Amino acid sequence: MKQKINIFWFRRDLRFDDNKGLNDALQGNYPVLPIFIFDSNILSKLPKNDARVGFIHDTISNMNTFLQTGFGKSIAMFHDEPKNVYKRLINQFDIQTVYTNHDYEPYALKRDQEIDGLLKDYKISFKSFKDQVVFEKNDIVKADGTPYVVYTPYMKKWKEQFRKKDLDSAASSQYLQNFISLRNLPFLSLNDLGFTKSNQSIAPYTVTPDLIQQYEETRNFPSKDATSKLGPHLRFGTVSIRKMMAKAISEKNETFWQELIWREFFMQILWHFPHTETKSFKSKYDRIEWRNNEADFKAWCEGKTGYPLVDAGMRQLNSTGFMHNRVRMLVGSFLCKHLLIDWRWGEAYFAEKLHDYEMASNVGNWQWVAGSGVDAAPYFRIFNPTTQIQKFDKQLDYIKTWVPEFQELTYPLPIVDHKFARERCLETYKKALN
Structure with missing residues (x-):
């Protein structure tokens, strides 16, 4: 029996x-x-x-x-x-x-x-x-029952609902004796799975009171080790989202709290609009005539575009499986708008390389930089990869770490002129959207 x-x-x-x-x-x-x-x-x-x-x-x-x-x-x-x-x-x-x-x-x-x-x-x-979330699916919707597609009102409603709610942690670790007592259960080695150990490692997360309190003033500077590294741990559930929310709230830091809410915003978008996995949320953006030049894409992937901050980000990703969020926005914008390469190419590359890859956030953020998604940056917002250095890496500490040869003759010339690329992008987008 x-x-x-x-x-x-x-x-x-x-x-x-x-x-x-x-x-x-x-x-x-x-x-x-x-x-x-x-x-x-x-x-x-x-x-x-x-x-x-x-x-x-x-x-x-x-x-x-x-x-x-x-x-x-x-x-x-x-x-x-x-x-x-x-x-x-x-x-x-x-x-x-x-x-x-x-x-x-x-x-x-x-x-x-x-x-x-x-x-x-x-x-x-x-x-x-x-x-894996505090609110899901239809938990946070407009009064008429339709989903929010703009972050700020979603975030406000999220907070309003949250204040009425107990975080309701589960005492699961108290009942572990109720697991079955069986010998000889299958347990496979990494080698049994056909995999080998990576030379990259996933860092432990850091969510200290100091990090949370200083988050707003330090989070935009990629040379500072000032991000929580929570991404992979939330992705694989090695930490409870309820405990992280409780920490953010206890430190009374709205910025850190709101970053966690962004994650749930994109999750409910993917759930309500599953077509956004492969298609633009704003369908007219699928009319854009991307150049999709493979040599340009390769240079972007390898961090050899001749734009030091873009290259630093891509080299950090390739070397560590992590890229600072501020730099993610720049490299994404550069691919879509300077090189006119389809956001789906970048999304797929990040999916392969990022340790914290999560489809909802990755698709949501790539469509944000391309202009094609919910609450997206307007298509005419095109980051200048040179002035971004002045804003976020003025002392060049991040660039020197990842692109040490950036002032040498061996460093490539810019793959495309910024002014030319900007005008070409505006013209291409206008043609598709009008």
């Missing part, structure tokens, strides 16, 4: 603490089998030394060691398409309920629908919970 169990499926919530779906699972009527699936549909598209895969594997390994040492329990790890994993588990156990937390990206929604359908065939419940 098969053992009756529940399953908790870890995904973008790699922690035991304050985990909504896990909290409910561990307080159910049956022992819980914790699983993580390295989805072959996703892994097959990634470089074999992808730092994010290594980070996820290290995180789950540490969680597994903690469980084994403290409770004599384990996490089961799989590498396959999720539906194949569930078919095997259904054969092995009498599963009552599968618990997990919501994921809002188009692929994840389709995957979950497919798993829900499979489980229904076996009369197994599929329960999913809101965990």
